[in-house]
Amino acid sequence: MMLVIVADVALRNIAVPGLPRGLAWSNEVSELMLYLLTMCVAPWLLRQGQHIRVDILLQALPKKVAWALEWVGDAIGLACCLFMAWYGARAALASFREGAVNIKTLVTPEWWSLAPLPIVFVLLAIEMGFRMGRLYAGERGPRHEAVSAA
Amino acid sequence: QEATLRLVSAFAENGIYVQRLQPWIQKFNAEGKGVLQINFIGGPKAMPPFEVGNAVKTGVVDMALNTGAFYTNVMPEADFLKLTQVPVAEQRRNGAFDAINKVWNEKGNMQYLARMVENQPFHIYTNKKVEKPDLAGLKIRITPVYRDFFQSLNANVITTPPGEVYTALERGVVDGYGWPIGGIFDLNWHEKTKFRIDPGFYDAEVSLIMNLPAYRKLTPAQRDYLQKQLLALEAQNTFWAQYTADEVARQQKAGIETIKFDAATSKSFVDKAYQVGWASAEKQSPEIAGRFKPLFSRK
Amino acid sequence: MSGWVIAAWLMLGGSTVLLFIGMPVALTFITVNIVGAWLYMGGEAGLAQLARSSVSSVTAFSLTPIPLFVLMGEVLFHTGLALKVIEGIERLIRRLPGRLAVVAVVAGTVFSAISGSTIATTAMLGSLLLPVMLSKGYHPTLATGPIMAIGAVDMLIPPSALTVLLGSLSGISISKLLIGGVLPGVILSAAFVLWIVLRVRISPHLAPATEDQPMHTGWERWRPFFAYVLPTLSIFGIVVGALAQGWATPTECAALGAFATLVLAALYRALTFEALLKALKGTAGISGMILFIILGATTFAQILSFSGASNGLVQLITGQGWSTGAIVAGMMLMLIFLGIFVDQVSMMMITLPIFMPIVQSLGIDPVWFGVMFLICMQLGLLLPPHGLLLMTMRGVAPPQVTMAHIFRAVVPYVVMSLLLLAAVFWLPQIATWLPKWIG
Numbered sequence: 001m002m003l004v005i006v007a008d009v010a011l012r013n014i015a016v017p018g019l020p021r022g023l024a025w026s027n028e029v030s031e032l033m034l035y036l037l038t039m040c041v042a043p044w045l046l047r048q049g050q051h052i053r054v055d056i057l058l059q060a061l062p063k064k065v066a067w068a069l070e071w072v073g074d075a076i077g078l079a080c081c082l083f084m085a086w087y088g089a090r091a092a093l094a095s096f097r098e099g100a101v102n103i104k105t106l107v108t109p110e111w112w113s114l115a116p117l118p119i120v121f122v123l124l125a126i127e128m129g130f131r132m133g134r135l136y137a138g139e140r141g142p143r144h145e146a147v148s149a150a
Numbered sequence: 151q152e153a154t155l156r157l158v159s160a161f162a163e164n165g166i167y168v169q170r171l172q173p174w175i176q177k178f179n180a181e182g183k184g185v186l187q188i189n190f191i192g193g194p195k196a197m198p199p200f201e202v203g204n205a206v207k208t209g210v211v212d213m214a215l216n217t218g219a220f221y222t223n224v225m226p227e228a229d230f231l232k233l234t235q236v237p238v239a240e241q242r243r244n245g246a247f248d249a250i251n252k253v254w255n256e257k258g259n260m261q262y263l264a265r266m267v268e269n270q271p272f273h274i275y276t277n278k279k280v281e282k283p284d285l286a287g288l289k290i291r292i293t294p295v296y297r298d299f300f301q302s303l304n305a306n307v308i309t310t311p312p313g314e315v316y317t318a319l320e321r322g323v324v325d326g327y328g329w330p331i332g333g334i335f336d337l338n339w340h341e342k343t344k345f346r347i348d349p350g351f352y353d354a355e356v357s358l359i360m361n362l363p364a365y366r367k368l369t370p371a372q373r374d375y376l377q378k379q380l381l382a383l384e385a386q387n388t389f390w391a392q393y394t395a396d397e398v399a400r401q402q403k404a405g406i407e408t409i410k411f412d413a414a415t416s417k418s419f420v421d422k423a424y425q426v427g428w429a430s431a432e433k434q435s436p437e438i439a440g441r442f443k444p445l446f447s448r449k
Numbered sequence: 450m451s452g453w454v455i456a457a458w459l460m461l462g463g464s465t466v467l468l469f470i471g472m473p474v475a476l477t478f479i480t481v482n483i484v485g486a487w488l489y490m491g492g493e494a495g496l497a498q499l500a501r502s503s504v505s506s507v508t509a510f511s512l513t514p515i516p517l518f519v520l521m522g523e524v525l526f527h528t529g530l531a532l533k534v535i536e537g538i539e540r541l542i543r544r545l546p547g548r549l550a551v552v553a554v555v556a557g558t559v560f561s562a563i564s565g566s567t568i569a570t571t572a573m574l575g576s577l578l579l580p581v582m583l584s585k586g587y588h589p590t591l592a593t594g595p596i597m598a599i600g601a602v603d604m605l606i607p608p609s610a611l612t613v614l615l616g617s618l619s620g621i622s623i624s625k626l627l628i629g630g631v632l633p634g635v636i637l638s639a640a641f642v643l644w645i646v647l648r649v650r651i652s653p654h655l656a657p658a659t660e661d662q663p664m665h666t667g668w669e670r671w672r673p674f675f676a677y678v679l680p681t682l683s684i685f686g687i688v689v690g691a692l693a694q695g696w697a698t699p700t701e702c703a704a705l706g707a708f709a710t711l712v713l714a715a716l717y718r719a720l721t722f723e724a725l726l727k728a729l730k731g732t733a734g735i736s737g738m739i740l741f742i743i744l745g746a747t748t749f750a751q752i753l754s755f756s757g758a759s760n761g762l763v764q765l766i767t768g769q770g771w772s773t774g775a776i777v778a779g780m781m782l783m784l785i786f787l788g789i790f791v792d793q794v795s796m797m798m799i800t801l802p803i804f805m806p807i808v809q810s811l812g813i814d815p816v817w818f819g820v821m822f823l824i825c826m827q828l829g830l831l832l833p834p835h836g837l838l839l840m841t842m843r844g845v846a847p848p849q850v851t852m853a854h855i856f857r858a859v860v861p862y863v864v865m866s867l868l869l870l871a872a873v874f875w876l877p878q879i880a881t882w883l884p885k886w887i888g
């Protein structure tokens with residue numbers, strides 16, 4: 001992504017014979033890469049416990065209670081992932097059936113951009129299952145996970 | 151019985167389009183008590199502009215204020231509406247309106263209700279003087295609406311988010327941009343613009359669209375009331391000619407010079423715009439473009 | 450209760466409850482989005498629309514600086530360039546009361562100009578300078594305070610991933626916010642230096658002057674400065690210069706900055722494959738996490754607005770007859786209060802959907818408001834008991850430094866940050882002058 005943008009800026013300001021002046025599609029490709037980065041990394045982060053959360057209450061409560069709340073959170077999280085996967089898949093499928101296209105500088109089938117979302121949420125749901133397994137196997141207390149992004 | 155239609159706008163709430171729509175909605179609701187009401191939900195902060203078309207199609211909202219360029223993902227034909235050269239009143243008489251609705255019903259699951267913006271041609275704004283309609287060597291910020299036309303004029307086209315255009319102009323990242331005759335003051339772009347190329351070309355299209363099942367569900371009384379108000383809305387479109395004149399004067403006062411060509415060059419410039427526009431329309435959807443072209447074009 | 454009141458309770462209350470039972474921030478918002486889309490956007494069609502809107506929320510060019518800014522900081526730290534910078538600054542600052550603490554503040558300010566990560570700055574300075582200070586007899590409060598405080602300033606001085614996040618979530622101009630943070634950041638750094646010098650003048654035992662440092666003179670004294678500090682600062686120059694010269698738009702400057710950082714590291718032959726891999730991995734992790742939250746949060750704000758709750762709340766608050774100043778002050782107090790309990794990203798998620806419509810409807814200068822928001826977030830990093838940098842410091846400090854030391858150490862810097870917040874409140878030019886001047 002960085003390289004695409006740098007190339008675009010360079011080409012726009014320095015005329016290189018044989019190459020176009022600027023890459024008109026660089027913005028679109030960059031945003032697409034940003035989206036794909038988000039999608040690809042999300043399940044891995046869940047495995048690492050790097051999706052930040054607020055654990056101040058969990059740390060303050062008795063360990064058993066905090067452990068129970070972890071279960072509640074995981075169960076809701078699992079349901080959330082399954083819902084997103086299901087309706088994301090339906091949106092992508094509808095778009096595929098209708099042959100919708102994104103018309104920007106590049107013309108691409110719309111379902112290409114819609115399809116990664118449900119796939120990733122299926123992966124997240126699976127990882128949520130593993131996560132619950134680890135919670136069951138581990139000590140009866142709150143997890144220690146990332147709590148900030150700064 | 152009374153029904154309420156939920157309306158979203160693909161345009162910002164403080165912009166001229168929504169500001170013109172608001173009094174109409176108030177009147178609509180005042181006169182339509184017991185028949186039909188409109189609930190204005192909001193602009194882009196309630197829904198991403200490029201999702202509004204799909205939301206109308208799937209019935210997430212009932213009505214929308216939108217422009218075709220924003221819902222080409224629903225149907226590429228949406229953007230063809232910029233190529234109309236006859237007023238909407240004439241479109242209703244000559245069959246263009248019905249032809250549009252046939253396509254909008256079938257491909258977009260939506261009813262094309264009314265066009266609320268007319269006579270808002272696009273212009274090329276630049277910071278470098280050009281003598282003839284040739285943009286060779288200029289870096290011009292574009293949207294897909296006029297990309298093909300600008301490329302046919304040899305411009306280096308750049309896509310930039312609207313929020314970065316001002317800085318891009320200031321720093322010379324771009325030498326110019328395409329935009330309708332109105333609206334450059336909203337974004338302060340006039341401060342960084344030196345020339346406007348006349349004549350304009352195409353017509354910025356902003357219309358009301360409606361989810362088709364929601365439209366069909368209306369009772370005859372409700373539909374008649376809606377139709378009456380829509381025609382009243384279109385009857386106000388004379389405003390836009392005056393608005394264009396005002397904006398031209400305002401741009402002149404702001405120090406934006408007009409670049410004019412001789413009559414023959416001007417004509418070929420505009421002809422070329424439509425020729426390029428229709429050519430890409432025919433490439434995307436030959437059959438429908440063929441149907442629209444005689445109905446949209448000036449006799 | 451009218452419809453919007455229920456929607457507000459459901460969405461704002463629901464997300465707060467889920468946040469506090471420890472669900473990851475991103476999933477909290479996505480869960481509430483699902484319920485909100487079902488209720489207010491028409492069942493199944495609404496949920497499909499939610500999925501589509503989620504995709505479009507992160508397919509946004511304005512967000513591209515986030516991974517690029519994070520990458521700059523990661524490269525700086527994983528290649529060991531940071532160490533060289535500290536050395537360079539250390540040789541220049543001599544015979545000053547509390548010398549090493551001042552070095553920490555100055556080095557931290559230089560890092561801030563390249564790094565987008567406050568934790569990295571604190572951890573780096575803490576593990577490198579803290580042991581030295583303690584061994585030279587510095588009191589733990591004087592040793593730890595400046596490091597934590599300057600780590601927090603990193604967020605104000607561009608590049609800063611959190612500033613980009615604030616800009617993109619609030620709709621405030623990202624470039625103006627970035628530039629608007631410079632002056633307050635520099636003012637704070639200067640105030641810190643002044644405070645350290647004064648404090649040590651009054652109680653010299655806090656920081657015994659040591660004469661055993663090797664005395665470099667002439668070129669030897671200046672060499673590391675020219676070899677490392679100046680080139681590193683020049684990256685900051687490239688980012689700002691590319692803006693001023695018209696080579697690139699603000700977003701593209703981030704790409705140039707990241708590219709320049711890599712080139713510089715390569716020139717020092719510090720860019721090993723291993724270091725690059727670590728930097729890329731760290732970048733993917735941090736920015737992926739932020740972006741995933743954006744995916745939930747952007748859509749959350751849209752649904753909140755769609756349900757009518759945003760407009761309802763805004764009318765409720767603006768209709769009370771309070772003055773604009775009182776409302777702004779109230780919002781800042783709320784932010785500081787939140788900062789005690791939750792992290793910076795959650796602060797933005799919880800407040801922005803309500804604050805920004807108020808800011809717009811009252812005609813408040815968004816850059817002014819945004820910079821004060823940044824200062825509040827910076828405060829949140831330092832506030833006991835949950836302040837993130839306090840925990841970071843605890844993690845890297847040797848055992849003789851107690852939590853009580855750390856809490857006490859941070860107090861003067863919290864006070865200075867509060868004073869700065871008040872100063873910006875009464876003198877908006879501190880925040881708005883530079884962005885206006887640069888454009």
Ligand code: NA
Nearest residue numbers: 561564606608
């Ligand atoms: Na920074």
Ligand code: NA
Nearest residue numbers: 565566567604
């Ligand atoms: Na930062």
